[in-house]
Every structure is written in C-alpha cells, then in structure tokens.
Amino acid sequence: MSAEAPTSHRFPDNARAALADETLQRGLASAKVGFRVRRSEAAARLPEFETLRDEARDIKDHVLAHLDLYLEAFETRVTERGGHVHWARNAAEARDTVLTICRAAGAKTVTKGKSMISEEIGLNAFLEDNDIEPVETDLGEYIIQLRHEAPSHIIAPAFHVPKAEVAETFQKHHTTLDPNRPLEQPRQLLEEARAMLRDRFLAADVGITGANFLIAETGATVIVTNEGNGDLTQTLPRVHIVLASLEKVVPTLEDATTILRVLARSATGQEFTSYTTFSTGPRRGEDLDGPHEFHVVLLDNGRSALVGTELQDVLRCIRCGACMNHCPVFGVIGGHAYGWVYPGPIGAVLSPALIGVEEAHHLPSASTFCGRCESVCPMRIPLPGLMRHLRERGFQRGIPPAAQRWGLRLWAFLARRPRLYRLATALPLRLLGRLGRRSGRFRSLPLAGGWTSQRDLPAPQGPSFQSLWDRAGGRREPPR
Amino acid sequence: MTDARPNVALFLTCLVDLFRPAVGFAAVKLLEEAGCTVTVPRAQTCCGQPAYNSGDRADAAAIVRRTLPVLEPFDYIVAPSGSCAAMLRLHWPALVADEPAYAERAAAVAAKTWELTQFLVDVRAMESVDAAYEGVAVYHDSCSGLRELGVREQPRRLLQGVAGLTVKDLGAPEECCGFGGLFAVKYPDISGRMVSDKADDIETTGADTLLAGDLGCLMNMAGRLKRRGSAVRARHVAEILAGATGSVPPIGEGES
Numbered sequence: 001m002s003a004e005a006p007t008s009h010r011f012p013d014n015a016r017a018a019l020a021d022e023t024l025q026r027g028l029a030s031a032k033v034g035f036r037v038r039r040s041e042a043a044a045r046l047p048e049f050e051t052l053r054d055e056a057r058d059i060k061d062h063v064l065a066h067l068d069l070y071l072e073a074f075e076t077r078v079t080e081r082g083g084h085v086h087w088a089r090n091a092a093e094a095r096d097t098v099l100t101i102c103r104a105a106g107a108k109t110v111t112k113g114k115s116m117i118s119e120e121i122g123l124n125a126f127l128e129d130n131d132i133e134p135v136e137t138d139l140g141e142y143i144i145q146l147r148h149e150a151p152s153h154i155i156a157p158a159f160h161v162p163k164a165e166v167a168e169t170f171q172k173h174h175t176t177l178d179p180n181r182p183l184e185q186p187r188q189l190l191e192e193a194r195a196m197l198r199d200r201f202l203a204a205d206v207g208i209t210g211a212n213f214l215i216a217e218t219g220a221t222v223i224v225t226n227e228g229n230g231d232l233t234q235t236l237p238r239v240h241i242v243l244a245s246l247e248k249v250v251p252t253l254e255d256a257t258t259i260l261r262v263l264a265r266s267a268t269g270q271e272f273t274s275y276t277t278f279s280t281g282p283r284r285g286e287d288l289d290g291p292h293e294f295h296v297v298l299l300d301n302g303r304s305a306l307v308g309t310e311l312q313d314v315l316r317c318i319r320c321g322a323c324m325n326h327c328p329v330f331g332v333i334g335g336h337a338y339g340w341v342y343p344g345p346i347g348a349v350l351s352p353a354l355i356g357v358e359e360a361h362h363l364p365s366a367s368t369f370c371g372r373c374e375s376v377c378p379m380r381i382p383l384p385g386l387m388r389h390l391r392e393r394g395f396q397r398g399i400p401p402a403a404q405r406w407g408l409r410l411w412a413f414l415a416r417r418p419r420l421y422r423l424a425t426a427l428p429l430r431l432l433g434r435l436g437r438r439s440g441r442f443r444s445l446p447l448a449g450g451w452t453s454q455r456d457l458p459a460p461q462g463p464s465f466q467s468l469w470d471r472a473g474g475r476r477e478p479p480r
Numbered sequence: 481m482t483d484a485r486p487n488v489a490l491f492l493t494c495l496v497d498l499f500r501p502a503v504g505f506a507a508v509k510l511l512e513e514a515g516c517t518v519t520v521p522r523a524q525t526c527c528g529q530p531a532y533n534s535g536d537r538a539d540a541a542a543i544v545r546r547t548l549p550v551l552e553p554f555d556y557i558v559a560p561s562g563s564c565a566a567m568l569r570l571h572w573p574a575l576v577a578d579e580p581a582y583a584e585r586a587a588a589v590a591a592k593t594w595e596l597t598q599f600l601v602d603v604r605a606m607e608s609v610d611a612a613y614e615g616v617a618v619y620h621d622s623c624s625g626l627r628e629l630g631v632r633e634q635p636r637r638l639l640q641g642v643a644g645l646t647v648k649d650l651g652a653p654e655e656c657c658g659f660g661g662l663f664a665v666k667y668p669d670i671s672g673r674m675v676s677d678k679a680d681d682i683e684t685t686g687a688d689t690l691l692a693g694d695l696g697c698l699m700n701m702a703g704r705l706k707r708r709g710s711a712v713r714a715r716h717v718a719e720i721l722a723g724a725t726g727s728v729p730p731i732g733e734g735e736s
Contacts, residue, residue: 328656332673368660370623395535412539415525416546440734450665454672455703458732465501
C-alpha cells in the first residue's frame with residue numbers, strides 16, 4: 001500500500017474541474033482575502049519583520065550546509081534522553097517503522113496531530129490496511145478524514161469545505177447525537193468535534209504528531225497548533241511518535257524562536273500560535289505525565305538529494321502557507337488541482353523535486369511568475385526562479401509538446417536574426433492590421449485559440465514601429 | 481532636470497514594435513521631453529522572455545549574446561514595459577553569468593536599463609508632463625514592474641500632471657491579471673478566470689479608462705473587457721503621458 005497516486009499529470013483537467021466547482025469558488029474568494037490582510041497587518045506591526053526574514057533564511061542556509069552534523073547532534077540528544085531516532089530513506093521505510101512501533105505497543109487506535117509528512121507517506125490508509133485505526137484530531141484534518149478527502153491547504157486542510165457541509169458531515173457520522181441539535185455556528189461545530197474526540201484521546205495507544213522544528217542542541221521537537229489537540233495527542237498515549245523530514249532541524253532553541261517569530265505571522269497573522277509545544281524525550285521518573293516511549297521518524301524521501309543543487313532553497317520552507325494564500329493561481333483553483341500533497345507555489349517546486357518532473361511538470365509551468373509568493377515567503381525562497389529551473393529541466397527532457405517547443409525555437413531563431421524577423425513578421429502584421437482595423441480586435445483567429453477562447457485579441461496597428469520609424473527618418477545610431 | 485543630454489536607446493519590446501507602435505512614439509516623445517537623445521537600434525527584436533520562461537535557456541542566452549552589442553553603446557536603455565526591463569536588468573546577467581566573454585557586459589547593460597516611467601521620474605527627475613485627458617482612470621500595476629523593479633509611485637506621480645484626469649486604485653492592486661506570457665495560452669481556463677476577476681475589479685471602480693505600463697497585461701485585460709462588452713478604454717500609460725491618444729484608438733478598439 002502506497003500513498004494515493006498523484007494526479008499532477010492531469011493538472012489542466014483538475015484545474016478545469018475546480019473552476020467549475022461553484023462551492024469551491026465561493027470559498028476561495030472569501031478565504032484568500034482574510035489570510036492576506038492578517039499577514040500584512042502582522043508584518044506591519046513588527047518593525048524588525050524584514051530583518052527576521054533575513055535571519056530565518058540564514059539559519060536554514062547554515063543548517064543545509066551542515067545538515068549531517070546537526071542531524072547527528074539531534075539524534076545523540078534524543079538518545080541521551082531515552083528517546084529513539086529512526087532514519088527512513090523513503091515513504092515505505094517510514095510507514096514500516098511506524099507500524100513496527102505501533103505493533104510493539106499493541107496499538108488498536110492512534111491519535112494524530114496535523115502532519116504533512118503523514119500525508120506525504122500515505123500513513124492513514126496504510127495503518128487502516130494493517131488494522132490500526134488512525135484518528136485525526138486537528139479539526140480540519142478530522143473533517144476531511146470523515147469525508148475521505150485529502151487536505152487542500154497545508155495549514156487549513158479543510159479549506160475547501162464550507163461550514164454547511166461540515167455540519168452535514170457531522171450529522172452523517174455522529175449518529176449517537178441528537179439529530180436536531182443546532183450546528184450553524186463554528187463554535188458549535190468545534191465543540192461537537194471536541195466532545196467526540198475526547199474519548200478517542202483517552203483510548204489511544206499511540207499518538208503521532210509532526211514537527212515544525214527539531215532542535216539539535218536539546219533533542220526537542222516542536223509543534224505549533226491553535227487547538228491544543230497536539231498536546232493531548234502526544235501526552236496521553238503511552239507512545240509518542242514524531243514524524244519529521246530531515247530539513248526541520250535547527251541548531252539551537254534561539255534559532256527556533258527566531259523562525260517562530262516569522263512563522264505564525266506569515267501563516268495566520270498571529271504573533272504566536274495558541275500553543276507552541278516542546279517535546280523532549282519520554283516521561284522521566286519525576287514527571288506527572290508524558291509518554292513512556294518517544295520516537296522520532298526522520299524522513300528523507302528525496303530531500304537530501306536536493307542539497308547542493310539549484311533546488312536546495314526549497315528546503316528552507318517552514319510550511320506556513322503564505323505562498324499559496326497569496327498565489328493568484330491557487331486563489332482560483334484551490335489545492336486539490338495540484339494533484340499531490342503540497343499545493344500552491346511551494347508544491348509547484350516541491351512536487352516535481354520529490355515525485356519527478358515527468359509527473360508534475362505542469363505545476364511549475366502553471367505560474368504567471370507574478371512573484372507575489374516570493375515577496376511574502378518568510379524564508380525568502382525564490383519560488384519563481386526555482387519554478388523556472390524546473391521548466392528548464394522539463395524542456396531538456398522534451399516534455400512540452402513538440403509544436404510548442406518548435407514554435408519557441410523558431411521564434412528564438414528569428415529573434416537572433418533581426419532582418420529575417422522583420423521579413424517574417426511584416427506580412428502577417430499588415431494582413432492582421434487590415435482585417436482588424438474596423439473592430440480593433442479578433443474574436444477568433446486560426447492558431448490563437450488558447451488566447452481567443454478567453455478574450456478578444458486586440459488587432460495590431462498594422463505596420464511595425466520599426467517600419468514607421470524608418471519612414472519618419474528616425475535616429476538609428478548613437479550620436480558620436 | 482539634469483543638464484547633460486544622455487543618449488538613450490529605446491528598447492521597444494516585441495509587442496510594442498509589432499502590435500502598438502503608438503506606444504513607441506509616445507515613449508520617444510517623453511524621453512525627448514526629458515532631455516534625452518533617443519535612438520531606436522534597428523537590430524533589436526525581443527528580450528527573450530518567451531524562451532527563458534519556457535525553460536529554453538540556451539535560446540534565451542543566445543538572444544542575450546546577440547542583442548548585448550546592439551545596446552552597449554548607449555548611456556541608458558529604456559523600455560516601455562516593466563517585464564522586459566526586468567528581463568534585461570535582472571535576468572540577462574543571470575543567463576550569461578558563467579560566460580566570461582559576456583557576464584560583465586550583461587551586468588553593465590543591466591545597470592543602465594530602466595522601465596520608462598521609472599527612468600523619467602527617478603533618473604531624469606521629470607515632474608510634470610504636458611498632456612490632458614478627460615476621464616477617470618484606474619492604474620494596474622504589472623507584476624514584474626511592481627515586484628522586480630519597484631515601479632509603483634512613478635507612473636502615478638506623472639499622471640497627476642495630466643489635466644482633467646483622475647486616477648483610482650484597484651480593489652486588489654497587487655493581484656496578477658493572469659497574462660504571464662505563454663501562461664495565457666497554455667492554461668487558458670485559469671488565465672481566463674484570473675482576468676475575469678481583474679475585469680470585475682476594474683469595472684467596480686467605475687473608471688472609464690484602464691492604464692498600465694505593460695502591453696501584454698493590457699492586451700489581456702482589454703481583450704477580456706471587450707469580450708464582455710465593457711466600455712472601459714485601455715491604454716498604455718505612455719500614450720496618456722505623451723498626449724498621444726488622438727493618434728490611435730484605445731487597445732482593442734477600431735477606427736469606426
């Protein structure tokens with residue numbers, strides 16, 4: 001059993017379906033405004049915000065230059081405190097490791113905090129196939145687990161589900177409750193989920209969380225949440241498993257707090273999330289609570305191969321979601337169209353980097369390079385530049401359709417030969433100019449269907465500037 | 481205004497050259513008013529963005545090598561487009577960074593390349609223009625100019641001097657119009673929704689005129705506005721600043 005097969009290769013179809021989904025469209029239109037306003041206000045309130053972005057970038061660049069060193073230090077600290085670190089080269093190894101730990105604990109149910117790595121390795125389906133019930137405890141994740149859907153946003157997994165549909169989902173699944181109970185208010189939905197989850201927290205044998213940071217100097221793992229579900233997931237069961245990818249490590253507690261200062265502000269516009277939880281090993285003799293076993297599964301899954309390449313910068317990502325919240329493409333198609341775990345601009349780089357350009361070549365191409373993602377990324381990841389690099393990889397492998405490739409090459413051939421370029425453009429230009437003179441535009445035109453399916457094509461004036469400039473006797477050489 | 485009379489090469493951009501020469505003539509007029517001697521080098525074609533942004537790096541670099549010597553002799557290179565100016569300024573040096581014969585030359589050309597309104601205001605300290613236009617315009621900030629070059633206040637400052645003109649901002653001024661070069665034809669459905677949202681925003685302002693500094697974005701927005709029967713007139717900002725609106729109908733409109 002592997003993670004659900006990606007559908008990124010069908011991106012244009014996925015996008016068309018998303019554009020036709022009116023419920024999704026209404027949700028997208030309202031949600032993006034809120035995220036953007038809150039992030040911009042939070043950044044404006046903190047005078048040193050831009051400086052912190054530089055510091056955050058530098059911390060991760062330093063880590064990536066010494067990744068082995070900090071990971072080994074982290075492992076040593078975790079082991080010293082009685083925890084276990086498990087190295088997983090790929091998704092299958094990570095799943096097997098989790099299963100082995102769960103079986104050793106005799107686990108029937110596991111509670112889960114929000115984890116993108118769990119999505120990446122397809123953990124829930126795998127556990128179910130092995131007769132272990134995973135219970136998502138983050139409200140958004142809980143909702144989409146009931147609906148058998150994938151997250152559509154990395155910090156708001158149920159971004160695509162309107163409130164009324166959440167109520168329907170709860171009515172359908174929470175059959176022990178009064179069917180006439182009111183479920184209109186967000187608070188009512190939250191309290192119902194909380195009540196339903198309470199027993200699950202107490203009954204769970206294993207708790208699985210992700211990690212926003214791994215701190216090399218202390219061996220601590222850190223999660224940030226707003227619901228407190230992460231704390232219950234990791235303190236109540238006997239066994240706590242942390243799922244994290246390699247690049248989450250930072251050298252010191254100080255470094256983690258520097259990045260924390262840009263994380264929540266970029267994500268939700270909060271100065272800090274409601275909970276920032278540090279886990280350092282299993283319960284000690286004098287502790288009143290905490291797990292008896294503490295495991296960290298460190299997933300590579302293609303990341304170490306990016307170190308030292310043109311794509312290394314993507315490993316600075318702290319999964320705040322600011323890039324997708326500001327992306328005009330994500331803003332009209334939502335997250336599912338991207339066809340794999342990570343949507344938006346970060347997904348447009350990470351997906352081809354991790355699952356291959358062949359599968360995910362559309363994602364970096366489906367960008368206008370408007371640059372807004374880079375302008376808000378707290379880690380200053382040059383996302384458009386990385387997408388362009390991935391387009392180059394695709395072009396080298398001959399992925400764009402032949403007509404497109406040869407069209408471009410012909411254009412570039414002419415662009416290097418100005419005289420030929422003039423000759424080749426003059427006649428069509430004059431023709432289009434004459435045909436379009438009266439209306440000033442074309443509703444349709446042979447070979448321009450991509451353009452005219454959506455908009456009229458403004459007609460050219462007729463003669464080129466260059467020919468008019470010649471007629472006017474304009475200056476051609478710089479004065480001596 | 482500064483005293484020296486610099487030699488400026490007008491980098492037309494392929495869209496202005498082929499689709500809307502009026503923008504080129506307006507740019508020439510403005511640059512001359514700003515005290516420049518303007519030349520239009522014959523051997524220019526395209527900045528190479530279609531190839532560069534499609535992953536065809538080799539062809540893009542070849543266009544850079546071919547075009548550099550055409551632009552090198554001038555004090556400044558000015559383009560009536562934020563996107564093409566940004567290509568010369570930021571991406572040409574990156575494209576030939578590993579080629580000793582071209583790297584420094586590309587950096588030198590990049591350092592003297594400017595977007596038109598930015599050059600007029602920031603380099604030539606132009607404060608006002610001699611133009612009039614009756615109407616209420618909304619100004620769209622094209623993404624490359626805005627985020628790669630920092631063009632925002634310069635066109636607005638110059639537009640303040642146009643008699644009879646009121647300039648408004650869009651509801652979502654930083655939102656992309658959905659053009660993105662070949663993106664508009666490769667992903668027409670997504671691009672169409674983006675430009676449709678932009679057209680809504682434009683019409684909601686109540687403006688009768690749409691202005692921007694990039695012809696690609698303007699053709700996209702004007703094309704959508706015309707497709708839905710909107711009366712909003714689209715023009716390149718240089719046409720208004722140069723008082724050249726009499727020479728050519730608005731973008732996408734005919735002579736009738």
